[in-house]
Every structure is written in structure tokens, then in C-alpha cells.
Amino acid sequence: MPSIIRVHLGPQSYNILxxxxSLDALGAWLTGHPDAPRPATVPPPPAQEPALKLGKKVLVVSNPVIFRYYGDRLLTALTQAGFAVSHCLLPAGERYKTLKSVQKIYDAALDARLERSSTIVALGGGVIGDMAGFAAATWLRGINVVQVPTSLLAMVDAAIGGKTGVNHPQGKNLIGAFHQPRLVLIDPEVLATLPAREFRAAMAEVIKYGVIWDTGLFETLEKLPRLDHHRFLAEIGPGETHSPLEECLIRSCQAKAEVVSQDEKEGGLRAILNYGHTIGHAVESLTGYRQVNHGEAVAIGMVAAGQLAVAAGFWSAAEADRQLALIQKAGLPTQIPAGLDPDAILASLQTDKKVKDGKVRFVLPTQIGAATVTDQLTTAQVRQVLPSL
Known part of the structure; x- marks a missing residue:
């Protein structure tokens, strides 16, 4: 059953479908024509909302693996809707999330003669989405971007909210811009080809939303027997309108939409979305973005943040144990990689984007479904937790 979630940002508001x-309905949704070709399972664009009014030129940015699976379907959907389509393929992987890769998108945009009314469509995971979004934010001082995430991680996190960027050798996402998409289109069926490790990694972000925002989501995850593979969540039960997977998608996207709608550019509330990311980003960076992927790093970071929260009196050991049980149920790591120096992690924290006035800000849970941001933790408190991971 389809769901439409609205991200309310005034003139920059947009829908999450x-x-x-829905992959085959992208052209219909971008043109805004209710009678445009689309599968029967996909609703027409909402008639009460203004048409997107996009130009005719579209550049699809993807990676070779994803494009081999879904590129032809997407190009067909766009071409049938009357768009002039070209594409740019970039290598997959966090280590390619660099300005050098973005330069390739710029070159493709120049070859396609993209105009200010043109659109970049990101077809892929969070890495592709971040780079395509950053290219759109900076090409001709900003053109349209549409996010078509193909990984669970991108669906529940990276594709929503307008954060774009690339990595610097000294830290993750240090170069970037806020640039909201015109549409986020999520087709749960594409997750059938997602590698099991990537699915598990994404469950870290789903668990995150349960910890910081949605108690009901957290309790739903606790009731599910398995969280470590797509097949355990994809079946619709008797009398249900959504599979557990779709329920996770809807509630996670709703949580992020609610937070972003209240705080677009991380002036306050939105910072809670970084739960688990402070130490997590340090682990990713120090392992060269090769040994530990983003979701696995966030899982480790959440365990660390949970222990810090207990030590600082923000929440109880019982709540930390409930979080730990969910992370383990998802098959995610709960310890920092062997040989990673705690002092190196502490040093890396100082380059984090969330540092303010020289103080590292941590997102800590105060109960299941709520969190706060603090800069009152001492280096000694953090150092005490790291060896236990």
C-alpha cells in the first residue's frame, strides 16, 4: 500500500513516496501529470500540490552495479515522460566520495548542457545521493535534485533532509551544502538485491529513530524475531496493510521528516539525528572507510553513546541493554575494531563537524524515544567508555 510523507519546509517542501x-513511475511524478504512465500500485502525484515544473534535461547519477539492475527501468520511465536523459556512473564505495568524483558529475553536466531548470537524479545509496546532491547544489549555483535511493540506509536517512557532501581525508562529510530534493522516491522492491551486510548496516539507522524519536518503532523492532535480513521483514502478514519492512520505512521516514521540518539546517533539534555518529564517524575515518561501513560504525557509536548516557545519568542501564539487544538482533557490531587506538578516536573527535567552541557535542538518549545534545562530557568520561567497547 503506497504512502506519501510530506516534508514541510515552506517553498522547499517536498514529498517522500x-x-x-514506484521506480517505473518516476517520470509521471516529475511531470505531475495524473494520467502519465505508471504502475497500478503507485498513486498519481497529489493534485492539490504545485507541479514541480522541471526542465526537460535530466542527468542520472548512479554506480555501475545499481545501474545494471535498475538503470534501464529508470531511463525508460523518464524518456517515456518526455525527458532528455543522460547518465553518469561513478565507482561504488565511501572511499570514492570525494571532490574528484564530483568533478566527473560536473563534466557530465557540462556535456549534457544542463540548465538551471534541469535535474540531477541520484539512483543509488547514500554515497551516490550525497555526491549527486552536492553536485546539484553547486552546479550553476544550484539545480534540481531528485533522490531515488536503492539502499535501506539511503531510504531512511541520507536521501531525506537535504544534507549533501563529500569526505575530506581528515574527516567525513566536511565539505558539503544543504540542498533539499524536489522529490524522494522509494521503491521497497529494489531492496531484494541489496547485499545482506548493507541491509544489516541500515538497521542501525532504523534502530536510531526508535531510540531518539519513536517509542512505537522501537517496540515494534523488539517484537520482530529477526532484523538481520531482508527476507525476515518483507512478508505482509494476515490482516496487515504493510510488511514489517515497509512499516520500518514509513516510520523512519516520518521521524526524519518531522525533525527536518522543525529544523532544516541543524540549528537545534536536528542534531539528535547524529545519534551514534560522533564516535561512529571517527571509527569510519580511522579505518579508511574500508573495514567498517557507515551503519556498522553508527551501531558501535550508539553502543558507546548508550554507555556514556548511563555513566552520565541520562538514562538507565536497563534501557541501554534494550538498545544493545536490538543492535545484536540486527547482527551489527558492538565493539570498536581490534587495534584501534582510543587516543586516535579522541583526536578524531576534535575534527567532527559537531564540535562547537572546541567542545565535542554528543547526542545522548534520555529515554527510549527521546534524546538530547550535550557538550558537558569530559575527555576522561569518553576515555573510560572506549576500552569497554
């Missing part, structure tokens, strides 16, 4: 088969 979650519907099986």
Missing part, C-alpha cells in the same frame, strides 16, 4: 513499483 514509498510504494512498490
Amino acid at each position: 514509498i510504494a512498490p513499483g
